[in-house]
Amino acid sequence: MSTAHAEDRYVVVVNHEEQYSIWFADRALPAGWTATAAHGSRQECLDHIEQVWTDMTPRSVRASR
Template identity: 40%
Template sequence: MPSPFENQTKQFNVLINAEDQHSLWPQDYAVPAGWEPVSSGTLAECTAYVDAHWTDMRPRSLKLAQAAANGSRR
């Protein structure tokens, strides 16, 4: 079975989870539990969305913990 990522005209969703992590997901596949669609389009469009919006790869919980640690040092 060929990978859906090999088809440049297939439609995808950009999914995001509670940790602000992003994933590309074929539109004709069920969205897994814990993930929400935030954008859709071709693979190229979805990749561009991820590149523009997921600029900090740290999970949300790590960002919050680091912010709290930095705030407590002041």
């Protein structure tokens, strides 16, 4: 059963490998993740990630090519 509500706010986060996720805006970020300027509803954040995360290959793998 989901505990999420329509009023929940999220922030888009990114890690050192340039992988994206969403996180509840009112919670401390997990270690290794940095908040981006993108925030809003769950769907708004997921839409933003879809637009900006065009290559899901981790940064370290891209750099080794």
